[in-house]
Amino acid sequence: MSKFNLARQLALAGASGLLLSAGAVAETVPLTVKPDVGDQAPEMFANGEVDIAVVRFLNTGDVYQEWILGVQDEAERLGVNLTVYNADGDSAKVALHLHQAVATNPDGILIGWGFGDSLASGLEAAKSAGIPVVTSNASVEASDHVTNVNQSEHMMMRGIVDAFKSDLGGGEISGDVIYVYVAGYRPLDLRNEIWEQFLMDNPGIKQVAQIGVVNANTAAQTADQAKAALLANRDTIAIIAPYDEFTKGATTAILELGLEGTVKAYGMDISTADIAVMTAENSPWVATATTDMRNFGRVSLRVAAGEVAGSYDGNDLEIPPLVITQDELREVGIMNVEELDELFPALATPDLANAPWMDNVN
Amino acid sequence: MTKQDIQPQFESAAASPQSALARTKDLIYKYGLLVVLAAMIAYFSYAQPFFGSFINAMFILQAASIVAVIGLGCTVSMTVGGFDLSVGSAMSLAVMASAGAMVIFDLSGPAAILIGLACGLAVGLFNTFLIVVARIPDLVATLATLFLVNGMTLLGVGGQSVAEGMSVDGVAATGRFSPVFKWLGSGSLLGIHASVVVAGLVFVFVFVLLNYTRWGRAFYAVGGNPIAAAAAGIRVARCRMAAYIISGCLAAIAGMMLAARSNRGDVNVGDAYLLHAVSAALVGFAVLGANRPNALGTLTGAVFVAALINGLTMFNFPYYAQTFVQGLLLVVALLMSYMLGPKKRG
Numbered sequence: 221m222s223k224f225n226l227a228r229q230l231a232l233a234g235a236s237g238l239l240l241s242a243g244a245v246a247e248t249v250p251l252t253v254k255p256d257v258g259d260q261a262p263e264m265f266a267n268g269e270v271d272i273a274v275v276r277f278l279n280t281g282d283v284y285q286e287w288i289l290g291v292q293d294e295a296e297r298l299g300v301n302l303t304v305y306n307a308d309g310d311s312a313k314v315a316l317h318l319h320q321a322v323a324t325n326p327d328g329i330l331i332g333w334g335f336g337d338s339l340a341s342g343l344e345a346a347k348s349a350g351i352p353v354v355t356s357n358a359s360v361e362a363s364d365h366v367t368n369v370n371q372s373e374h375m376m377m378r379g380i381v382d383a384f385k386s387d388l389g390g391g392e393i394s395g396d397v398i399y400v401y402v403a404g405y406r407p408l409d410l411r412n413e414i415w416e417q418f419l420m421d422n423p424g425i426k427q428v429a430q431i432g433v434v435n436a437n438t439a440a441q442t443a444d445q446a447k448a449a450l451l452a453n454r455d456t457i458a459i460i461a462p463y464d465e466f467t468k469g470a471t472t473a474i475l476e477l478g479l480e481g482t483v484k485a486y487g488m489d490i491s492t493a494d495i496a497v498m499t500a501e502n503s504p505w506v507a508t509a510t511t512d513m514r515n516f517g518r519v520s521l522r523v524a525a526g527e528v529a530g531s532y533d534g535n536d537l538e539i540p541p542l543v544i545t546q547d548e549l550r551e552v553g554i555m556n557v558e559e560l561d562e563l564f565p566a567l568a569t570p571d572l573a574n575a576p577w578m579d580n581v582n
Numbered sequence: 583m584t585k586q587d588i589q590p591q592f593e594s595a596a597a598s599p600q601s602a603l604a605r606t607k608d609l610i611y612k613y614g615l616l617v618v619l620a621a622m623i624a625y626f627s628y629a630q631p632f633f634g635s636f637i638n639a640m641f642i643l644q645a646a647s648i649v650a651v652i653g654l655g656c657t658v659s660m661t662v663g664g665f666d667l668s669v670g671s672a673m674s675l676a677v678m679a680s681a682g683a684m685v686i687f688d689l690s691g692p693a694a695i696l697i698g699l700a701c702g703l704a705v706g707l708f709n710t711f712l713i714v715v716a717r718i719p720d721l722v723a724t725l726a727t728l729f730l731v732n733g734m735t736l737l738g739v740g741g742q743s744v745a746e747g748m749s750v751d752g753v754a755a756t757g758r759f760s761p762v763f764k765w766l767g768s769g770s771l772l773g774i775h776a777s778v779v780v781a782g783l784v785f786v787f788v789f790v791l792l793n794y795t796r797w798g799r800a801f802y803a804v805g806g807n808p809i810a811a812a813a814a815g816i817r818v819a820r821c822r823m824a825a826y827i828i829s830g831c832l833a834a835i836a837g838m839m840l841a842a843r844s845n846r847g848d849v850n851v852g853d854a855y856l857l858h859a860v861s862a863a864l865v866g867f868a869v870l871g872a873n874r875p876n877a878l879g880t881l882t883g884a885v886f887v888a889a890l891i892n893g894l895t896m897f898n899f900p901y902y903a904q905t906f907v908q909g910l911l912l913v914v915a916l917l918m919s920y921m922l923g924p925k926k927r928g
Contacts (some may be wrong), residue, residue: 303896310854311844320641337746337844337846404743404748433741435850
């Protein structure tokens with residue numbers, strides 16, 4: 221396939237310009253597989269010659285561990301060699317790592333989380349080296365050389381507030397709620413937009429406290445804050461905690477105060493550890509919205525590989541979420557996220573951004 | 583060398599006639615860590631040619647630079663027999679103050695740098711007050727400073743990260759990181775990255791201070807035996823004050839290097855650096871048989887860890903295994919210092 225050979229030559233030579241000007245898109249365009257992409261694997265993939273550098277801003281915690289496992293899974297399927305850089309949540313480190321990754325001249329770069337300010341100069345370097353970049357949940361604008369893969373934060377948040385509303389019987393709902401939020405994190409900010417809208421649409425719902433902290437001990441410290449807030453607001457009926465470390469903290473606080481009969485937690489994300497917390501006896505965590513981080517990792521790597529092969533139009537992909545209730549999880553007797561894929565087929569999205577050749581690499 | 587008059591007990595082993603075993607021990611003690619470092623670099627370069635390239639060497643030095651600067655500060659406080667737990671918090675404060683000065687208050691780069699340095703100076707003076715004036719033990723005093731300064735930093739920025747365009751009282755901040763300041767993080771001088779240049783200058787300063795000045799001799803004397811030092815006419819209080827001020831200011835410099843590289847100020851970002859800096863300084867004890875805090879050792883410790891992580895990354899070691907290997911390095915270095923070195927008290 222000549223098209224793939226061209227892409228390969230450009231990538232190998234580190235040539236810029238040609239590859240970029242070919243599909244110059246200045247704004248966000250939904251990503252689709254090009255209609256003329258064939259089903260024969262490009263030679264460089266068939267020969268296992270594709271190197272992708274994975275630059276991670278966040279790496280500690282269930283969510284990030286699941287994500288990287290998915291990335292590794294898909295890399296194996298597509299015959300991609302990975303080099304993984306971990307920055308431990310340090311912006312300065314991720315900035316340096318991105319430059320370092322560019323210097324090794326990989327065929328593509330996949331960024332897992334991160335802030336635009338600290339990634340900007342490395343992205344410039346990648347652009348001039350002609351290396352396609354895919355970002356996964358990073359605060360970076362999509363452009364002609366940067367493709368974004370995100371979970372749909374808006375859809376996820378809408379999913380759990382809808383579940384909350386229907387648990388209250390729908391219609392004119394009312395009650396006191398505690399909300400967990402920290403500004404400045406793109407996914408949380410996006411979820412917050414939906415929350416603010418929800419509060420406006422449902423004037424009976426009163427946010428009596430807003431808590432939240434993001435650090436190495438998020439769950440434990442959120443639990444401490446949630447306890448204080450619950451003690452100060454005895455009429456609370458729910459904690460809306462749209463990030464699993466928040467939800468775990470909220471769940472701990474409710475259980476430790478013995479309030480599981482009256483206060484529910486609505487959370488976000490799912491991991492094996494989260495499943496255990498959610499399905500435990502008396503757990504107040506009643507609903508979660510998730511995209512399955514392992515699948516997210518798979519799709520992210522898939523898109524990075526597809527960009528290396530030049531298989532896509534557009535530069536923005538949103539992974540649709542699924543709302544899962546505690547009852548559903550208990551009903552199927554689930555233990556871990558591998559089973560989740562199987563029991564909730566809507567979570568795995570094998571066709572998303574899957575170019576026909578990807579099924580024929582081996 | 584200044585060593586003789588201060589710590590003569592270290593010299594007794596060298597004076598006695600040496601058996602082959604003792605000589606080998608002595609060689610390992612002095613050069614073991616450097617040989618391991620050289621062997622590691624040789625192996626990584628052989629297995630992965632990119633590792634040994636000039637550009638990758640620069641990446642390793644860049645990765646080491648921040649830890650080296652803050653670690654050199656720790657080294658200075660350790661020479662006077664102290665221990666500065668507050669360096670990470672001084673670093674965070676300098677990150678937030680310098681980033682905030684530019685983004686929120688729209689000040690120039692040089693002004694932001696002065697403000698950052700002033701933060702380090704203030705933390706050093708506060709430690710001096712607790713340790714020298716109030717006579718609180720170093721560890722306890724600097725632990726209190728750690729929490730106080732971290733708390734102050736969080737209060738100052740309302741728990742938020744400082745980034746261009748951040749919302750301040752509901753309005754987007756218009757200030758930008760100044761190019762002068764950004765140079766610290768992304769500029770270069772004669773092909774050498776700016777942060778490496780800064781770390782190099784800091785190293786030369788601390789190395790000369792500790793090894794070739796009366797101040798340095800006095801620092802080690804105070805650390806060895808403050809009472810004897812005072813009896814010999816050394817102004818112990820002044821030495822400790824100077825050491826903590828240097829420690830605070832170097833932490834502030836490290837903070838600004840970090841802010842400049844990341845182009846933003848993240849909350850509590852300095853926390854992780856305290857332990858890495860201390861560990862670099864401790865690994866340094868085993869370099870050239872120093873068996874005490876020393877500038878060259880600390881620099882070697884920082885570069886060693888950076889090279890190790892860089893190499894392990896190329897071999898796709900998961901991050902949690904990297905922490906383990908780092909721990910192993912520290913243990914080996916400590917064993918070398920404490921088991922092979924001359925015994926301190928008979």
